[in-house]
Amino acid sequence: MLARSCLRSTRAFASARNGAVRVSKRAASSSSSGSTADSPLRLNIAAVASTAVAAGSIAWYLHLYGPNAHAMTPAEEGLHPTKYPWVHQQWFKTFDHQALRRGFQVYREVCASCHSLSRVPYRALVGTVLAADEAKALAEENEYDDEPNDQGEIEKRPGKLADYLPAPYPNDEAARFANNGALPPDLSLMVKARHGGCDYIFSLLTGYPEEAPAGASVGEGLYFNPYFPGTGIAMARVLYDGLVDYEDETPATTSQMAKDVVEFLNWAAEPEMDDRKRMGMKVLVMTSVLFALSVWVKRYKWAYLKSRKIVYDPPKAAKNVRE
């Protein structure tokens, strides 16, 4: 009973819907035919009004959300570094290992007095920056904890290739204490850790102006550097012309040293880059070979389809077929 009544009611609904549609259709057709006859003005008004609503909603949206609210002043943001045409960042270029060698020299003689490079072991330097004997000699200059001896005491031993580069300070607190409260960050991943990467570090190292611009306030113990967020940096300018003597007799200008040390830091952050690019090249080569192969195989497989000839040979006469 219930089901039947439901069916009936749905039928009634359907008929009502159909009727409504039919009615509306009729109304629309009749009104359109009528309006073209009597009031093009009303249509124009509708078009103008809808356009005005559209434009108005856009304007309202822009009024509400349009202007960006900058939470920081440009000085707090810091000057964005200029893009430099680094050769090693190109797709098919590797690190310049002579530059890496120079950069490591700059790191060792200048940066290492405050900044650690804790994720780089001496063995990583072998073959990329130093020769094995040079790296061994460097490692042996430092002392590391040995394994416990028979009495369980830990003695010191000279470093070996498996050891990591020594840090200038035993911990962060000591580093802060020695540097007027500022912590010199570890440089192992610094190129990856800062916006702008290589460009930022190069600009920071070379961007100290001779004097801060008029009216700029520089905190006590800080130095003005436009590229550092907040413009007050606790690190004074360290690179000056002729600070290191390069063994390959490259003129050690400030920008040359900065460029070399930045390339070295990029190597420290991604030592796999050269291999990665070679692997990418291999992938491209293999993919192109496989693609070419697949094209030839496709031609081979489709040959009989492409070269076939479909001929309609009509029967000569109906009689012949029957016989």
Place this chain on the structure above:
Amino acid sequence: MGFWDTITDLVEAATPWATADAEAPAAESKDMEETRNMRTPQARRIPADWEGDKTTVESSKEDEGEPEAEEEEEEDEEELSDPKEKLEAECTESKQCAPVKHHFDECVERVTGAGSDNKEDCVEEFFHLAHCASACAAPKLWSQLK
């Protein structure tokens, strides 16, 4: 070091496609000398002789090398100037950066003229100027650096 090691060493030394080892330069030169000596067995029998030769050669090289290096260093210290500073100074004066330079100069004048009760600073103007100068100098700088 067995018998076959010696044989393979000899073969490796004789092949033209010998591999490059990551050894210190001094050790390499010694290796090369050894291989050279291997090819001429007469020299190998009298090692004292060529060691003596080598030391004399090295000492003579040092004698020649040191004063030259010192002279070059002195020259470098006199001549060394940062190309970045020079290029950026040129770029600051160039036509390209004239508008931002004008703004910066105007700001500096205004701020220095205002005296003690000024709250303005020229950091933003300096940013625009520095950005223009470094962007203009970047490609030129990279062509000069090694």
